Amino acid sequence: MEQKNIVATIYLKNGQAVKSIDDPTPMPDVIELARLYNDSGIDKIIVFDLSDDDEEHEKNIHTIKNINRNVEIKVCAGGNINRMEDIKKFIYAGCLQVIVNGAKAGSMELAEEASKRFGKERILVSVENVDFVFKHQKEMSNYFHELLVLNTKVLEAIENLTDVPYVVYFDECDYEKIIEVLKRQNTRGIAGSFINDPDTDVMEIKSQLSTAGIKMDNFEPALKWEDLKTNSDGLVPVIVQDYRTEEVLMLAYMNEEAFRTTINVGKMTYYSRSRHELWTKGMTSGHIQFVKSLTADCDFDTILAKVSQVGVACHTGNPTCFFNDIVKKEYVEKNPLKVLEDVYDIILDRKAHPKEGSYTNYLFDKGIDKILKKVGEEATEIVIAAKNPDPEEVKYEISDFLYHMMVLMAEKGVTWEDITQELSQR
Numbered sequence: 001m002e003q004k005n006i007v008a009t010i011y012l013k014n015g016q017a018v019k020s021i022d023d024p025t026p027m028p029d030v031i032e033l034a035r036l037y038n039d040s041g042i043d044k045i046i047v048f049d050l051s052d053d054d055e056e057h058e059k060n061i062h063t064i065k066n067i068n069r070n071v072e073i074k075v076c077a078g079g080n081i082n083r084m085e086d087i088k089k090f091i092y093a094g095c096l097q098v099i100v101n102g103a104k105a106g107s108m109e110l111a112e113e114a115s116k117r118f119g120k121e122r123i124l125v126s127v128e129n130v131d132f133v134f135k136h137q138k139e140m141s142n143y144f145h146e147l148l149v150l151n152t153k154v155l156e157a158i159e160n161l162t163d164v165p166y167v168v169y170f171d172e173c174d175y176e177k178i179i180e181v182l183k184r185q186n187t188r189g190i191a192g193s194f195i196n197d198p199d200t201d202v203m204e205i206k207s208q209l210s211t212a213g214i215k216m217d218n219f220e221p222a223l224k225w226e227d228l229k230t231n232s233d234g235l236v237p238v239i240v241q242d243y244r245t246e247e248v249l250m251l252a253y254m255n256e257e258a259f260r261t262t263i264n265v266g267k268m269t270y271y272s273r274s275r276h277e278l279w280t281k282g283m284t285s286g287h288i289q290f291v292k293s294l295t296a297d298c299d300f301d302t303i304l305a306k307v308s309q310v311g312v313a314c315h316t317g318n319p320t321c322f323f324n325d326i327v328k329k330e331y332v333e334k335n336p337l338k339v340l341e342d343v344y345d346i347i348l349d350r351k352a353h354p355k356e357g358s359y360t361n362y363l364f365d366k367g368i369d370k371i372l373k374k375v376g377e378e379a380t381e382i383v384i385a386a387k388n389p390d391p392e393e394v395k396y397e398i399s400d401f402l403y404h405m406m407v408l409m410a411e412k413g414v415t416w417e418d419i420t421q422e423l424s425q426r
Helices: 030-040 054-070 084-092 107-118 131-135 152-161 175-182 202-211 256-265 336-352 359-366 368-386 391-412 416-424
Strands: 005-013 016-018 044-049 074-078 097-101 123-127 146-149 166-170 187-192 236-242 248-254 269-272 277-280 289-296 303-309
Touching (some): 030 044, 044 054, 248 303, 256 277, 336 391, 359 391
Parallel strands (some): 005 187, 146 166
Antiparallel strands (some): 236 248, 269 277
16 A cells, blocks of 8 residues: 555745634744644645735745745645746745646646646646546646545545545544545545644554554654663663754663654653653653654664754753763864855855955945856856866865855855755755
């Protein structure tokens, strides 16, 4: 059976999340909401742009771009699509897929053009009845990767008309009905308002569906607790690391129950040696650690946990428990990503806080044309240097080019996360 997805939906008005198309009640901060979905087990986010005019549309596009900067899971967007340019905007904002509205005139023609331009795997269509599918049943598989079915009552009819897979939107959490639908061959996943609720335990839903025989994207450990070597107290130490920055956050311990709970709920759970009880990190403070990976060391007696840390890791309020210096030797940072991010941050700081005599500020003061001229010149210098058998000159010129490129990035509001995300999608 193909793996099924749990899909969350975000509705945007004026750049902010609201409860639904018909309910303008504000939701939590949209970026924090997206991060929560990203970490809590959601497999895909659908964002609907509910804008009424071009100004609000641009504001929502900006928010979608920020959402994509902050999550790793697939993001799909739809709403207020009237022309090919609107589809391009969603894709250029980082969305892997775009949804056209089957109830809107001209949607098939637009989908055909978009699928030929970007590939049909990036084009979806939302339907509430069978009209669109019935009218275009011969073209559906040519131009659409997936359907978003907004009415469970039309599933039978749609399945008789097309083999295009679909995600189904449920109005309520009816496990019996959900399990029946997910067992169908063409069902890719489920969505619904109960999934959008920030308090919903997505990993618990996945656990229940897995128990019912539905294949879900949840943790299936390659190692069992019995494969690990415990200490004299029956515990295994766990080193906890931020999955983005690789900063070491804390050290804690697991017993077998904590190990199994961590895997089942997707949140770091430990055994307290002082209280002699389990504790799921953040259940009282809100500083939850969502599991990204668990890895055993070479001796199978220590676990390295990479997590998405909400808030801070340390009870003192520090981001990490490791902040008391014992000895420290200065060194030159050579981690490529860290170096590039540090230089970029300095450029941003110069832009925000100009410094007299700064070459960076000279470039910003001269404007985009001067910056582009320097980028072009440095690119040419790389070409010339590459003809020289000595690689030292190439390294020097590439470094110059990267610096000027980062000035351009800062001028245009492009971050390294934007670049790495775009590269990761190719």
